[in-house]
Amino acid sequence: MNQQSFKIRMARRLTAVTAFLVLIVFALIYWVVELTVVNRIDQEIQLELDKHKGQIFLVDGQIKFLHKGEWQEEEHRQIQLKPIFIEIVDMEGNSMDRSPNLRENHLSFFPDRANSGKAWTVKLGAEEVRQMQILLTNAGQNEGYLLIAQSFEDARHILTNLRNILLLLYPGILISLFLTMRYLAGKSIQPIQQIIDQTNQISQTNLNQRVSTQETNEEISALTQSINQLLQRLEKAMVREKQFTSDASHELRTPLSVLRGTLEVLIRKPRTQEEYVQKIQTALGSIDKMSELTNQLLTLARVENGPNIIKEEIELITFLEEIADEKSQESGRKVRFETESGTPIYLMSSEKSLRIILSNLLDNAIKYSGPDQDVILRTGREGNRAFIAVKDQGLGISEESKGSVFDPFFREQQVGGEPIQGMGLGLAIVQKLAEEAQIQIELESEKGKGTQFTLWLQIAD
CATH class of the missing domain: 3.30.565.10 (Histidine kinase-like ATPase, C-terminal domain)
Structure with a gap:
């Protein structure tokens, strides 16, 4: 249960981090494609604008064309896969002329954007277009505006398809990542589970047993060595504890035996005063020895209980x-x-x-x-x-x-x-x-x- 829980938690964390990175990559891909497509359309609009602004003039409210015949002939010779929409408006934004492909529609007029040199996306009927506009002057006088636009529908269709594909790929990638990470996490903690199984088999009766160090992974090997060193310290501590208990019992048994033997001798028969004094002195010597041993054992126990140093x-x-x-x-x-x-x-x-x-x-x-x-x-x-x-x-x-x-x-x-x-x-x-x-x-x-x-x-x- 704990192993599975840890495996799933590890998989979730790794998946979350990877999901965030993939999201950033997908967003960057979409942004780069959108920027490339829009810049390409804007460049085409700018080329058309540069071409037409030298051919169209407004003189006293009248539209004039430079070499109108040649311009119309050139327009008819071109095969326009991406149609260009052109409209000429006066200073108030009233339409003076527009290209036939606009039909009953009009391009949007923005006086404050005349000299911005940038394009923007607007609605033209039911479709989107990218539009730019420039100011038309004659003899230093502002006469009107030239508006040029190009369809943005194909680019929008490409961007929409790209977005949908990325949105469909994202959950699939996340599910695949989670399953892969969970599998790899399970494989990575298998050596740890083996260590757990081996350490669970070690008890007080077999502290000399050690965890096998067959794993080549550096971190797992370090963990195994640390556990084995801990077991070695525990084994030594247990041996010292057993030896200490045995030695303490032996040291206490000797004066107790002397004390018991002395008292048993005293009660067997009446003794002279000198004999009583001698036996009592022997008993007191045994008691002093036990007291000294007890005091030293207490001192040693206090030291081993932890630091109590006052410097x-x-x-x-x-x-x-x-x-x-x-x-x-x-x-x-x-x-x-x-x-x-x-x-x-x-x-x-x-x-x-x-x-x-x-x-x-x-x-x-x-x-x-x-x-x-x-x-x-x-x-x-x-x-x-x-x-x-x-x-x-x-x-x-x-x-x-x-x-x-x-x-x-x-x-x-x-x-x-x-x-x-x-x-x-x-x-x-x-x-x-x-x-x-x-x-x-x-x-x-x-x-x-x-x-x-x-x-x-x-x-x-």
């Missing part, structure tokens, strides 16, 4: 000095701050997001480096961009793990195979917040030598 002006050097001092006091580890800029660096960004990003990066740097290894927070500027580098001298990241460090719940393995303690959500939050705040992240790491995360930010004008 404000930040003086970067002072801001980073405060972050380094706070993290040193919080962790009991020295975070050394360095700057390569001798002047303040101002930028527009979200202070809240930037604080969370740097806190997570510094936590990772402290966690993955030894107690005697330095953690460095450095800043500077290059052109119209500022950078923030968080560097440690710890375990480093292997080459095969660099592409996964920003995935939720991913943790780099130690040499013995045991995972580093943590939730594995810190860098996932960092990446989401950086994308939201339009901060570029670069990762440099070498296994056993340390890691450096570099943030690039646009400096405020």
Whole structure:
């Protein structure tokens, strides 16, 4: 239904545009033919007028002919397929003489058109004629008018036939155009219908299926590629969602199991006060771990729900000095701050997001480096961009793990195979917040030598 409706709408629109163009062409054809025919008749009338005005004179109200015998003899020798009508009138328009073919009719007299040099169409009895007129003078005195006309019936018949033919052709052309356009529109959307049929067969269970790209049409191929790319993104998102749900369940199951086991041990038999304190501390540790995981999951969910960035002006050097001092006091580890800029660096960004990003990066740097290894927070500027580098001298990241460090719940393995303690959500939050705040992240790491995360930010004008 939708396909047919779209096909008909497309056919109607194309037909309407073409109909307008055909109408213009037909009107132009008719106008050119009419102009050609009328100009031809007017030229013939002008030739007759030029010929007769030198042969006819009015002298004191009397008609005089120059070489009247020769003129009459010439008129009789000509075979007139298009008869010429001639009439001579005085200054008041009263007829003084006229050609015999006028019979009882008279040509129309228009004093104001005497010297216009143009012809016009008038009625002569039951037929149309093209007429011109000139002023007759003698010795500088206006004596009367010479009126000459030629039949317009044949030309009118030709123009009427042409108009009727064009009017009959027009609806036929429109119907043929509509049927042709509807057929071509149906053929043109067939590949789209095939794409629709294939995409309707793709569901959550077979997101790995793709739309075939056999169509050679460039636009259809681009559409197919876009749909396949969308399906690929959806498939990856579904895989990440399933993995995220599985990992979150696993991370929550562990402290819950510890908490349940601890409580079950407590109620089996009476315990000493020291044993109660120890088990309660273990239970509280499990609760703290679940609270931390829940808070990080909520943070990640808020970031993924959409942009909520409020940008404000930040003086970067002072801001980073405060972050380094706070993290040193919080962790009991020295975070050394360095700057390569001798002047303040101002930028527009979200202070809240930037604080969370740097806190997570510094936590990772402290966690993955030894107690005697330095953690460095450095800043500077290059052109119209500022950078923030968080560097440690710890375990480093292997080459095969660099592409996964920003995935939720991913943790780099130690040499013995045991995972580093943590939730594995810190860098996932960092990446989401950086994308939201339009901060570029670069990762440099070498296994056993340390890691450096570099943030690039646009400096405020």
